Amino acid sequence: xxxxxxxxxxxxxxxxxxxxxxxxxxxxxxxxxxxxxxxxxxxxxxxxxxxxxxxxxxxxxxxxxxxxxxxxxxxxxxxxxxxxxxxxxxxxxxxxxxxxxxxxxxxxxxxxxxxxxxxxxxxxxxxxxxxxxxxxxxxxxxxxxxxxxxxxxxxxxxxxxxxxxxxxxxxxxxxxxxxxxxxxxxxxxxxxxxxxxxxxxxxxxxxxxxxxxxxxxxxxxxxxxxxxxxxxxx
Numbered sequence: 001x002x003x004x005x006x007x008x009x010x011x012x013x014x015x016x017x018x019x020x021x022x023x024x025x026x027x028x029x030x031x032x033x034x035x036x037x038x039x040x041x042x043x044x045x046x047x048x049x050x051x052x053x054x055x056x057x058x059x060x061x062x063x064x065x066x067x068x069x070x071x072x073x074x075x076x077x078x079x080x081x082x083x084x085x086x087x088x089x090x091x092x093x094x095x096x097x098x099x100x101x102x103x104x105x106x107x108x109x110x111x112x113x114x115x116x117x118x119x120x121x122x123x124x125x126x127x128x129x130x131x132x133x134x135x136x137x138x139x140x141x142x143x144x145x146x147x148x149x150x151x152x153x154x155x156x157x158x159x160x161x162x163x164x165x166x167x168x169x170x171x172x173x174x175x176x177x178x179x180x181x182x183x184x185x186x187x188x189x190x191x192x193x194x195x196x197x198x199x200x201x202x203x204x205x206x207x208x209x210x211x212x213x214x215x216x217x218x219x220x221x222x223x224x225x226x227x228x229x230x231x232x233x234x
Contacts (some may be wrong), residue, residue: 005061007031008041010052012094014059015222030055055102063115065098066229068210071112072218077103087112090219101125101134102183110135110204111212113232114221120233121134124207127164127182131208135178135188136171138201142168147195148213151178157190166191174200208232 005013011022011031015161023041025031031038032053033045045052047061071077077100078086085159087100091114100163101113115121123129127201151168167179178188189199205212207229224232 002172003046004044006041007033007038007043007045007052009094010045010047010061011054011059012130013065014223016154017056017060018092025054032056064115064120066117066120066224066232067095067098067114067214067221067230068216068224069112069114069221070212070216070218071104071109071204073107073109074093075219076106077112086112088155091221094105103190104204105186105202106181108202108204109218110202111207111210111226112204113207113224114154124232125183130181132167132206133180133183133204134206135180136203137176137178137188137192137199138199139174139192139199142172143168143176143192143195147174147197150195151191155191155194157194163191169172209234 007026008019008221011017011025014021017025026039026041029037033043034050052059060145063084069087069090076086079088080086082223088096088098090115091098097116098114098163099121100117103124104110104112124131130180135156137169148168151166154165158162161182161184164182166181167177169170169177171177180187188202192199210228
């Protein structure tokens, strides 16, 4: 059964405008429904059976939302916390139902995906789907071939936690790339610490084929492109 939406919500669901900006577009007469100018934000439409345009350009609509954020250090990867700022606090109110796909430690930066598509989030996080996650680590020391072999073999941490085989590539000068296909608690830090190379700074660069947009400053975000979403769903 098709779902009716308010026009201002449909516009904000596109990820291009906030709810407030959508109301302004309607007030300015820049929105058309099936070729007719519409100014009422409360007007309800079936998004799959009408054509909505802004300044003559069709507006895409999706049941779900997919956001890329460059997570800054010092912010919790959580939906809410009474004492500390979370990644959802960095988003406008209309994104209040999103949740992060996996976790980044409070002091870890970089690519974080947020969505309300639970099925896709499950596939991205499940080790059985082998979605690689690549991290840039700054460490105290230099990794060597023995470290790379230990990662590739699958490590068992001191508390008995077993890790799937992972990738480790030295970049020299106390930097390395770590590739995981799972996301256990503090995994990158614990694996490198066990090899005697404690992590000084950590940043996630990619998840699957989706790479952090270099134009996003820490704390900034944008909707995924159609190609990025297609790559994730593969």
